[in-house]
Amino acid sequence: MSAPVFSIALTLAACASPPPDFRGGGGGIVSVNPCADAMLVRLVPASRIAAISHYSHDPVATSLPIAVARRFRATAGTAEEVIALAPDLVVASSFTAPATRDAFARAGVKTLYLDAPATIAASEAQVRQLAAAVDASAAGERMVTAIERSLPPVPTGRRPAALLFIAGDLATGVGTLLDEMMTRAGFANAATAYGLQFTGRLPAEQLVARPPEVVIAPAGGRGVDLRRRLLPHTVEANFPRQLVNCGGPSIVPAMRRLMAIRAKLA
Incomplete structure (x- = not known):
């Protein structure tokens, strides 16, 4: 634990x-x-x-x-x-x-x-909104501080093209909270190359035609074995399922995990 x-x-x-x-x-x-x-x-x-x-x-x-x-x-x-x-x-x-x-x-x-907040700033605002509603503003500020401390400086240099799958072939596109977190961790969201906005499904044919450098997905999920066969040169990194559902306090471990994946690629 x-x-x-x-x-x-x-x-x-x-x-x-x-x-x-x-x-x-x-x-x-x-x-x-x-x-x-x-x-x-x-x-x-x-x-x-x-x-x-x-x-x-x-x-x-x-x-x-x-x-x-x-x-x-x-x-x-x-x-x-x-x-x-x-x-x-x-x-x-x-x-x-x-x-x-x-x-x-x-x-x-x-x-x-x-x-459902689509940015880190919106998620922090939501923490404050809920905290105020339950008379816990001080605890809300501590949560926001923890989120801010988990964010690295805006990275410079090369950004590996990565796809983050929520489940199966359901990937996160641009304009989402996960997209912003990927960017802050030093990735380029490969969903842009497929024209994927927000969250949607990506058929295997598109991935084979233009493979991403990295696939970030929950371990053991549906589609993992197929992707490994179709994308033998793509790095696959585990991203726990609990980290894709929400913002708020989940941002802290999600950023930690994304930064660890990016560090291994370096």
């Missing part, structure tokens, strides 16, 4: 058996946004979190150490289930369905909707 994970686990050790109000409702913060989950556990005491998103209990979708996430109750995110918990605040996604938004509004539930 790494030091950051161990620290979170110690912080949450006391909530291995959640107090009764965790299970029966009656206040607290309910998050149905997995990226908010990763911020909340670092911003507020565990006793203030009544429930988190079910995605955080999924090893593929979580941005939290799974052992930490499973210390908290999770909901499926339905309006009925969330409202029954009588939360003080619901943290949801800007992609929340209109019917669910209407249900929260009719029930008088205080709700914060967070978008």
Whole structure:
């Protein structure tokens, strides 16, 4: 267990058996946004979190150490289930369905909707937004400081062309948070050569026609064996699945990993 994970686990050790109000409702913060989950556990005491998103209990979708996430109750995110918990605040996604938004509004539930930040600066602003909403501005500033400290100086010199795959043939293009992090780590996003904007699928034919120097992807994912056969001269580097889902505190280990991959190429 790494030091950051161990620290979170110690912080949450006391909530291995959640107090009764965790299970029966009656206040607290309910998050149905997995990226908010990763911020909340670092911003507020565990006793203030009544429930988190079910995605955080999924090893593929979580941005939290799974052992930490499973210390908290999770909901499926339905309006009925969330409202029954009588939360003080619901943290949801800007992609929340209109019917669910209407249900929260009719029930008088205080709700914060967070978008998916496309830049490091936007992610830092979102940390501050959530921190202010849960009266944890000082903790939010510490999180932002940690993000800033993880960023290297803007690199100069040659930039290896790299593709970062989220899963299978789904790659991150330009105009995304991961794209900016790749740039800060010293890579050129090869998605530009394929005309890929934001996030999308890249067929193998395009990769064979113009192979990238580096493929950055979760280990063991679908498509890894095929890429290795088709791109024998392309370096493949592991990028843990947990690091592709969210910004906020995930930026710190993501930058650390990207910089380590770039250093090996040097």
